[in-house]
Amino acid sequence: MDHPLAAASLPFTDPVGADPAGPAALVAAYPGPALRLADGLSIAEANAEAEEMLENDPRWFSDLQSWLSASSVAPGLRSVPIESARGIMIVEWAGVPLADGGFLLLGRDDTLERQLRHTLTESRRRYKDLVEVSSDFAWETGPDGTFVFVTHKGALGYDTDSLIGLDPRRLALEEWGDLPLPFDTHRPVDQSELWLKSADGTPACVVASALPLFGAQGEWLGARGVCRDVTDQVLRSAELARVRNRERLLAHIVHTLRDRLDAAEALTVAAAETARALSADGCRIYRAGEEGGLVLVAEFGAALPDSECAGGAQLAPMLDRIAASDGVVMDQIGELLLVGARTEHRQALNGTVLVWRADDSEPWDEEDRHLLSGVADHIGIAHAHLAYQERLRRLSERDGLTGLFNRRTFFERLEEALERTDSGPSALLYVDLDNFKAVNDLHGHQQGDTVLKAIGTLLSSGVRPGDLPGRLGGDEFVLWLGRADEAQARRVAERLLKGMAGLAHLSASPEKPLGLSIGIAVHVPGRGETVRELTDRSDAAMYAAKKSGKGHYALAPAHQPATQPANQPTATQPITLVETAP
Structure with a gap:
């Protein structure tokens, strides 16, 4: 494509060219790229910077010609990309109509400003997108301490409209009194944990970071920050801690059972360790009898009180329910809170374990039930071990044919x-x-x-x-x-x-x-x-x-104690037939 200057075959006519303050002088003195166009939109004059741009990338000039030909009397501003030795640059052109029908074009390098504006816009858009897609919710409170802004998707099950104008303290689960919250803080807050009420009333744990807002006179204008809902993580961590504690207690009981060679002694120790692990007042371990029913084999702690419970009128039905249940059974008898579980070996009932607390103690919770269930599994093995030991003892103590002592x-x-x-x-x-x-x-x-x-x-x-x-x-x-x-x-x-x-x-x-x-x-x-x-x-x-x-x-005649000195034999007393019977 030919350079636009090559299209001018006639010398430039500049009726105002001799004027030191005219367009020609302005083109020459302008600090950026400048052009004076004749009536036909051809180039009448161009300064050195404009000529360099035309040499590197003449395509932009045709875009300006189209713009000017379609413009009104005052065309205004036009930004065009121009390829230069430094890369693509954005030049903003101002078109000024001249008395002879031509135009004066003055350019300004807008590349840096455009990049800064684009970067700022992208940054805002990126921040907006991240806030909207993240699990965090952004918020801002005003001078009265109420929400004036909340992420458009709301928070904790509340929609935005429900939160705007709401005092955040109404969401707190605990009575905070005059203690500051992140929502009305006067100093920066970083990763502060607090519990709030969700829309459905369930507790929600959030981690908040906030900055206070102050006016020109130092007055407090509110706070701005983000909250992240960490309820699931906290609950998982708490559950993991409970599981680890349960495993630690259970491992201790298991080691206690395994470290005792005598199974009966092991059950006695297990009753004590189970009561301590469950913070129970007492523990009983029953074993299935050979002729049916349950036999008490180990007991620890406070005895069951001398009442109907001790007499078995109320306890026996509970033991029957435990033996017939696949899980943990809880009940209250008198002033006692009892919980029990059946013990098994090879899926066959071989006993039960029962623990109790006074009714003014903490009630049994799910963690207690899990721990007792785990204990019952191992006590079932201990029962089987005890039965095996008894069988071995019988075999070693008894005559194999008659069953009498050997x-x-x-x-x-x-x-x-x-x-x-x-x-x-x-x-x-x-x-x-x-x-x-x-x-x-x-x-x-x-x-x-x-x-x-x-x-x-x-x-x-x-x-x-x-x-x-x-x-x-x-x-x-x-x-x-x-x-x-x-x-x-x-x-x-x-x-x-x-x-x-x-x-x-x-x-x-x-x-x-x-x-x-x-x-x-x-x-x-x-x-x-x-x-x-x-x-x-x-x-x-x-x-x-x-x-x-x-x-x-x-x-036989009665035994006669020896009275002779040592090393002297005692006379053997003759056996006399005292009595015989047919």
Whole structure:
């Protein structure tokens, strides 16, 4: 494209060119780009800066020509982009009509101002967009402390119209009195946390930052700031803290259960730790009984008061509800707030755990329920562990065939019984089967085992707490009768002998009937008799009964304490058949 100056074939005519104050002089002296156009909008004069612009980018001049040709008498201002060595620049042109029909064009570099204006506009738009899309809400209060501006989408469930003119203190959950809030602060506030009421009445936690507004005379004009709703974060943090605390308490209880080798002791400690962890007044742990129902196995803290609750009239139904429930059960009985949970192992009920507080204490909350539920899961495992330990103990203490105490356990228990000197006389019955070998020889060991089981049932039936029935091995049995005198021991021996009549069908033959030979030794505490001495006396009496014709019992003579000096043997007292009974 040809330079516009090349289109002027005739010399410029400047009727006012000789005038030092005319357009030609103004073009030459103008500090920015300047042009004088003739009547046909051709270039009559151009200063050096305008000529440089035309050389770099002549396209802008045609835009000015179109503008001037369509303009009225006073065209005004026109901004056009011009490509220069420094990049695109914006030049604002002022068109002034001349008397000869031409125009005077004076340009001003508007690039920097335009950029600043654009940057400011973009900054405002960016701030507006960020405020509108963020979870924060911006606000401003006036001199009276009420809202005069709130983000257009409102806040905390309120729309903007509901908040404008509202005193922010009406949103506060707590009574602040004269304490300043971010909304009426007289000093900068940064990340201040406060709780407000949402439109639906629920609490909302916000973090506020604010700046006070002051007038020229220093008077307070209000405050301006932003609030961010952090309710979800606070609740999540609180829940996380509760979960961590629950896990810490639960881990402590679990470690307590695991660190105790004895499961019964572990349950006792667990009851104490559960009560402390739940700030309860007391705790009870029940275990499912072998014949149904619940058995109290551990208790800690304040006992249930002596009332209907303690008597079970009201407590029993609650325990039944706990056992039948899949979750945690809460109830109030009298002045107690109770909460309980069932315990399980392999999805089968094996007990319950129950804790309580006085009704003037804090009520049970969801956190308490979660903690008790977690405790119940591990107590269920402890119940199973206890059952397993009891089974192992039974296997180690009992004879596998008859269920009676085995030799080792019987003599351990007998040793403990003889150490108790505060009791009266007791008796040891040494029992031996008559004609048992014939059963094995004629009918086999399976029939023999049947006989031994029947003898075990005979010995264990009718026993009292403190009595110890045992099998020493083979066809030899023992029965310790705690707190029994000679007369009582004889009655028991007679009962055993009569009981053998019901086992006659298990005999090898009528010629060799099953029977019992029983030796009775009465023990009197305080005479220094040992387990070995007592056993020897009852054993000797049993042999005396067997020699008398079997199917009898005999009473051993009383124990005679040794009076000889040490290292001198005591004379053996002969066994006398005191009494026999058919």
